[in-house]
Amino acid sequence: MTAQRKPRPQLIRTKLSMPCQEPSDRIQNFDEVPYGYNEAEAVFEAQRCLTCKNQPCVSGCPVEVPIRDFISLVKERNFLEAAALIKTKNSLPAVTGRVCPQESQCEAKCVMGRRHQPVAIGNLERFVADYAREHGEEIPELPKSTGKTVAIVGAGPAGLTCAGDLALMGHKVTIYEALHSPGGVLIYGIPEFRLPKGIVKYEIDFLKKIGVEIKLNFLVGSNKTVDELLDEFDAVFVGSGAGAPRFLNIPGINLVNVYSANEYLTRVNLLKGYKFPEYKTPVKRGKIVVIIGAGNVAMDSARTAKRLGAEHSIIVYRRSKKECPARQEEVHHADEEDIEFRFLTNPIRVIGDEQGKVKAVECLQYELGEPDETGRAKPIPIPGSEHLVECEIVIIAVGNDPNPTIPRTTPDLEVSRWGTIVTERNTGKTSKDRVYAGGDIATGAATVIAAMGAGKIAAKDIHKQIMGIEDEEIVEPS
Amino acid sequence: MMYIGNYSNKEEKLEKITHNCTYLSRKISESESNMFTLIDRKDVTAESVWFKIEAPDVARVCKAGQFVIIRANDKGERIPLTIADWDVNEGWVTVIFQKVGASTYELADLCKGDYLQDCVGPLGIPTYVENAGNTVVIGGGLGIAIATPVARAYKQAGNHTDVIIGVRNKELLFNVEEIREFADELYICTDDGSEGRQGFVTDQLLEMIESGQQIDTVFCVGPPIMMKFVAKVTEPFNLKTIASLNTIMLDGTGMCGACRVTVGGETKFACVDGPDFDAHLVEWEETMSRLSGYKEEEKEAMEHYQKHRKGCQCNKEGEQK
Numbered sequence: 001m002t003a004q005r006k007p008r009p010q011l012i013r014t015k016l017s018m019p020c021q022e023p024s025d026r027i028q029n030f031d032e033v034p035y036g037y038n039e040a041e042a043v044f045e046a047q048r049c050l051t052c053k054n055q056p057c058v059s060g061c062p063v064e065v066p067i068r069d070f071i072s073l074v075k076e077r078n079f080l081e082a083a084a085l086i087k088t089k090n091s092l093p094a095v096t097g098r099v100c101p102q103e104s105q106c107e108a109k110c111v112m113g114r115r116h117q118p119v120a121i122g123n124l125e126r127f128v129a130d131y132a133r134e135h136g137e138e139i140p141e142l143p144k145s146t147g148k149t150v151a152i153v154g155a156g157p158a159g160l161t162c163a164g165d166l167a168l169m170g171h172k173v174t175i176y177e178a179l180h181s182p183g184g185v186l187i188y189g190i191p192e193f194r195l196p197k198g199i200v201k202y203e204i205d206f207l208k209k210i211g212v213e214i215k216l217n218f219l220v221g222s223n224k225t226v227d228e229l230l231d232e233f234d235a236v237f238v239g240s241g242a243g244a245p246r247f248l249n250i251p252g253i254n255l256v257n258v259y260s261a262n263e264y265l266t267r268v269n270l271l272k273g274y275k276f277p278e279y280k281t282p283v284k285r286g287k288i289v290v291i292i293g294a295g296n297v298a299m300d301s302a303r304t305a306k307r308l309g310a311e312h313s314i315i316v317y318r319r320s321k322k323e324c325p326a327r328q329e330e331v332h333h334a335d336e337e338d339i340e341f342r343f344l345t346n347p348i349r350v351i352g353d354e355q356g357k358v359k360a361v362e363c364l365q366y367e368l369g370e371p372d373e374t375g376r377a378k379p380i381p382i383p384g385s386e387h388l389v390e391c392e393i394v395i396i397a398v399g400n401d402p403n404p405t406i407p408r409t410t411p412d413l414e415v416s417r418w419g420t421i422v423t424e425r426n427t428g429k430t431s432k433d434r435v436y437a438g439g440d441i442a443t444g445a446a447t448v449i450a451a452m453g454a455g456k457i458a459a460k461d462i463h464k465q466i467m468g469i470e471d472e473e474i475v476e477p478s
Numbered sequence: 479m480m481y482i483g484n485y486s487n488k489e490e491k492l493e494k495i496t497h498n499c500t501y502l503s504r505k506i507s508e509s510e511s512n513m514f515t516l517i518d519r520k521d522v523t524a525e526s527v528w529f530k531i532e533a534p535d536v537a538r539v540c541k542a543g544q545f546v547i548i549r550a551n552d553k554g555e556r557i558p559l560t561i562a563d564w565d566v567n568e569g570w571v572t573v574i575f576q577k578v579g580a581s582t583y584e585l586a587d588l589c590k591g592d593y594l595q596d597c598v599g600p601l602g603i604p605t606y607v608e609n610a611g612n613t614v615v616i617g618g619g620l621g622i623a624i625a626t627p628v629a630r631a632y633k634q635a636g637n638h639t640d641v642i643i644g645v646r647n648k649e650l651l652f653n654v655e656e657i658r659e660f661a662d663e664l665y666i667c668t669d670d671g672s673e674g675r676q677g678f679v680t681d682q683l684l685e686m687i688e689s690g691q692q693i694d695t696v697f698c699v700g701p702p703i704m705m706k707f708v709a710k711v712t713e714p715f716n717l718k719t720i721a722s723l724n725t726i727m728l729d730g731t732g733m734c735g736a737c738r739v740t741v742g743g744e745t746k747f748a749c750v751d752g753p754d755f756d757a758h759l760v761e762w763e764e765t766m767s768r769l770s771g772y773k774e775e776e777k778e779a780m781e782h783y784q785k786h787r788k789g790c791q792c793n794k795e796g797e798q799k
Binding site: 178179180188216217218219222223224243244245247253254255256257259260262263266267270271272276277278279280281282284355356357403404405 | 595731
């Protein structure tokens with residue numbers, strides 16, 4: 001069918017928002033908050049795209065999804081083709097459509113956004129991926145096997161992307177994952193209500209169908225070292241993530257019911273503690289829960305606590321709302337769910353009862369001073385402003401450090417003073433021959449899509465190295 | 479061309495299969511590439527169960543003092559258990575655990591030939607075994623399972639190795655003959671005097687120290703209250719004492735911090751910085767309160783387990799109670 005030339009539809013200035021579960025309903029369940037577009041809504045939103053020749057949106061995407069072209073296919077209702085087109089660049093579209101910070105990437109570059117609201121690229125990507133999942137998508141034809149093998153350390157966003165791209169280039173890929181489920185932060189960190197685990201599993205099953213092997217319960221560094229993997233494989237990609245939680249150096253931090261956000265979210269997401277006792281891993285439920293920090297992980301923790309029955313889920317953050325590192329959308333959803341914010345407040349001590357259980361957090365009030373080295377106003381404590389915030393559970397969400405396992409067990413791998421593996425930015429190469437790294441282990445804690453971008457860059461260079469290809473000959477995966 | 483079907487249907491199907499019975503671990507495991515055969519099992523005492531698990535990747539590299547995390551089935555808890563024994567050539571490890579809550583009862587329901595959903599390890603830093611001269615290894619209760627390979631390692635490193643084991647009564651004793659084979663001296667203590675000396679392991683230890691016996695290192699593993707008192711006994715004599723901690727853990731790789739413990743004023747993770755620590759520097763009260771943080775939930779889980787227990791479905795005689 002040839003594309004019909006239609007009169008340009010009337011310019012719609014605002015993006016079509018996705019229908020969502022009502023806040024009062026959704027805080028009682030773990031189901032996904034937005035429902036997603038239906039076909040008509042997707043086509044409607046797609047028609048807002050101006051089909052720019054120079055595609056500025058693509059330059060905003062770390063994995064260079066052909067955004068204009070997939071949206072054009074959506075306009076024509078060729079949803080499966082649109083999905084196949086996205087998958088040539090992005091092996092996890094149902095995930096990125098949900099968790100990417102589009103407002104600072106593709107949508108920030110959208111020409112529509114200069115005067116009006118940008119096209120809802122994330123929502124469209126999500127729709128297309130969901131449509132393909134529900135309607136059965138084709139497995140792309142794989143090239144002839146190259147006979148080359150690559151080991152990937154860690155089944156998170158970086159590793160999965162790297163694996164997918166390499167498999168599509170005809171290499172035999174084995175992913176080693178220490179946990180009992182693949183997905184990394186997609187499985188243990190991001191909650192079900194933001195990213196349903198069935199979707200993650202589907203996207204990973206897709207990778208298995210294109211030949212990626214995943215070995216679970218295998219800790220590289222213990223069961224085998226990177227050096228041992230190099231004996232068996234042509235190259236190794238390390239995507240072991242930023243999994244080591246930071247704690248605050250304040251008294252009482254090891255009291256009972258003080259959690260790292262990692263622990264709290266792992267109990268709920270990976271181990272399904274919200275279905276306790278059917279699932280056997282417990283998670284504490286409390287009437288008042290205090291969350292320290294204001295990033296996306298803090299929002300996830302606060303919203304999870306609400307769903308586990310907290311009457312007050314309180315975010316304590318030492319700067320003001322403006323400096324919140326979380327995505328605007330996450331703060332907005334948290335606001336809607338009656339998450340309480342105590343800005344310019346910082347804990348100085350956790351106080352326990354006689355059984356060693358948390359009963360309050362002592363905090364100091366802050367005011368904003370001159371900008372600090374990050375350009376943000378520096379919070380300064382107000383003397384004498386000590387006060388108690390009573391609570392039963394404290395969740396520390398102040399960030400993660402790189403996972404030390406691989407650096408500790410791979411002596412000749414160059415590591416920065418922050419514990420990240422040093423890599424060449426445009427290839428993912430490390431100081432060790434045939435070893436690549438990418439994602440949070442190389443950059444420190446960042447986003448899912450940045451990790452995927454790093455996995456993609458490394459896959460290209462690994463392909464070149466193991467095939468002995470010069471720069472010009474590089475073949476794009478298709 | 480292959481097509482991927484609708485996933486949500488598959489999940490529903492899987493849900494039906496799994497339907498909360500012990501048999502489920504076998505069903506699920508067969509559909510997964512990773513599975514860990516339970517080669518053998520036996521009840522060591524009325525409270526404790528011994529598992530021999532097929533896990534060649536673990537057996538190939540493990541050392542005394544390290545642990546595995548196992549999961550009975552898809553809904554199970556991740557349970558950290560110290561490796562009691564292993565065989566590189568045959569590719570198995572053994573663990574001994576006590577039936578204390580729903581998860582360990584569920585584990586104990588598994589029969590010979592069943593599959594464990596997960597088994598990952600070896601985790602943690604191996605016990606540092608040097609030829610220190612004279613070593614006393616103390617195992618309390620289930621800790622005997624861990625004390626055995628550690629004591630053997632000390633002996634093999636050339637130490638004069640005495641072993642003290644303590645239990646409530648003689649019915650709870652195990653590994654006695656095994657330890658006797660290599661230990662220079664084995665002392666048994668029971669609370670009720672039904673075997674060996676009536677009293678605690680600390681009574682025996684104090685007697686040995688006060689008798690002027692040369693001791694260079696004490697290694698203890700068992701209930702935290704016992705380890706706390708071992709530390710108290712040895713501290714005045716400035717006697718190097720190592721405790722092997724068993725804390726609450728999720729991943730066991732340093733990702734969650736559930737296992738954190740204050741040692742010498744610093745926060746350490748038992749999973750990656752331990753499990754062995756200087757017993758004189760451990761904050762024992764904090765360690766004990768963190769271990770008992772889920773008392774109410776454990777009770778609830780146990781009630782749920784008892785209500786829904788289907789027991790063994792493999793029709794093998796003699797394996798199950």
